[in-house]
Amino acid sequence: MLEVRNGGFETTVQDYPGRIGMLSLGFAPAGPMDDYAFRFANVLVGNPPGAAGLEITAGGLAVAFHDERAFAVCGADMDARLNGQRIELWRSYRARPGDLLELDYLQGPGFRTYLTVSGGIEVPPVLDSRATYLPGSVGGLDGRKLQAGDRLPLGEPSVDLGRVIDRRVRANLVPGYPGYNEVWEVEATRGPQADPDYMTSEDMDAFFAHHWKLDAASNRTGYRLDIYRWQWARTSGGAGGGHPSNIIDNGYPVGAVNVCGDQPIILCVDGPTLGGFICNAVVAKAAMWKLGQMVPGWSYIHFKEVSLEQAIDLLARQDTTISEENLERS
Amino acid sequence: MAERTIRSPLPGIFYRRPSPDAEPFVKEGDVIQPGAVIGLVGVMKTFHEITADSGGRVVRFLVENEEPIRPGQEIVVLTDAGTE
Numbered sequence: 433m434l435e436v437r438n439g440g441f442e443t444t445v446q447d448y449p450g451r452i453g454m455l456s457l458g459f460a461p462a463g464p465m466d467d468y469a470f471r472f473a474n475v476l477v478g479n480p481p482g483a484a485g486l487e488i489t490a491g492g493l494a495v496a497f498h499d500e501r502a503f504a505v506c507g508a509d510m511d512a513r514l515n516g517q518r519i520e521l522w523r524s525y526r527a528r529p530g531d532l533l534e535l536d537y538l539q540g541p542g543f544r545t546y547l548t549v550s551g552g553i554e555v556p557p558v559l560d561s562r563a564t565y566l567p568g569s570v571g572g573l574d575g576r577k578l579q580a581g582d583r584l585p586l587g588e589p590s591v592d593l594g595r596v597i598d599r600r601v602r603a604n605l606v607p608g609y610p611g612y613n614e615v616w617e618v619e620a621t622r623g624p625q626a627d628p629d630y631m632t633s634e635d636m637d638a639f640f641a642h643h644w645k646l647d648a649a650s651n652r653t654g655y656r657l658d659i660y661r662w663q664w665a666r667t668s669g670g671a672g673g674g675h676p677s678n679i680i681d682n683g684y685p686v687g688a689v690n691v692c693g694d695q696p697i698i699l700c701v702d703g704p705t706l707g708g709f710i711c712n713a714v715v716a717k718a719a720m721w722k723l724g725q726m727v728p729g730w731s732y733i734h735f736k737e738v739s740l741e742q743a744i745d746l747l748a749r750q751d752t753t754i755s756e757e758n759l760e761r762s
Numbered sequence: 763m764a765e766r767t768i769r770s771p772l773p774g775i776f777y778r779r780p781s782p783d784a785e786p787f788v789k790e791g792d793v794i795q796p797g798a799v800i801g802l803v804g805v806m807k808t809f810h811e812i813t814a815d816s817g818g819r820v821v822r823f824l825v826e827n828e829e830p831i832r833p834g835q836e837i838v839v840l841t842d843a844g845t846e
Contacts, residue, residue: 490771490772539833648774648775648806650807651807729805
């Protein structure tokens, strides 16, 4: 059992890939915003890469261990301390009963960090996933973010503690996050509703050239970018509505850049599953983790166009990278 | 006269007022108690209160209303109440 002493700003139970296969029923997958850090944090402690762990947004978590467990913290630096001693990120440690793990506020670039514990967090699965979907109050612990006094049940670890503590992710695989006011390069595919039918080729050139500012009003549902004066290929949305961004309602891919009127919004893991605006690009699945580490109100995005084949290849390489072979003994 | 600062733990947009037409939470010269709200940080479509961890007199704000702030940024300077 893991006892929450301070829930922090927004801490939720998540698993990977979340509640998939239910977009047609209106369920977003949820799951970690940065699945790269999340999955590596699980591999470090000997869990399957998708086992349930905690997503800590913007800091402030404190948890007490009641069992001897391996744990790891991967992602943004929040000055993580075990019993007051600073610990390294991207490394597994041993926790003993009574040990206190505390995270402070963000110490530098990045926005989210992940805590995994050997055995995983065993809240009851809902529709086959433990991921918390906050807008629907589904999954995780009672469908909500964590607060002081919560007690999280843990599963039985599948491997000996001694085998999984004091391991590190290889240094060349630990991502460096762009700082405040800096630009993230994010791979994205063109369409499904791009040029020439919905936008002009100049619009799409501008889309892939512009440095888009991430609005402070961005969260797990959507990442709002700056309003842009598009040319548009059409004068109206026809049967879909009056504005050329309107179309007849259709399904939205996770990671789609949804252009609502003149404002692009990236639909994140808790995003809407359908609607009546065009999506002029989709963030490559292997690049979705970058969204999780951008700082609302501060980060900029440069979309780099990739083909569908390149996006599939990036994902295959990422899945291969997140493995035991890329850990080393501390 | 010991001056100290209150920091924001969060990045976001800093607001000195609870709503656009309201008076500021605190003004320069006010004496505030520990736990007093000194402003809001808006991020991820929610507002979070910034509170004073100790009481004192408000000397000056280091951040403008609606200015973007970083985590750990100093927001306001306090001094011991009654010492000017």
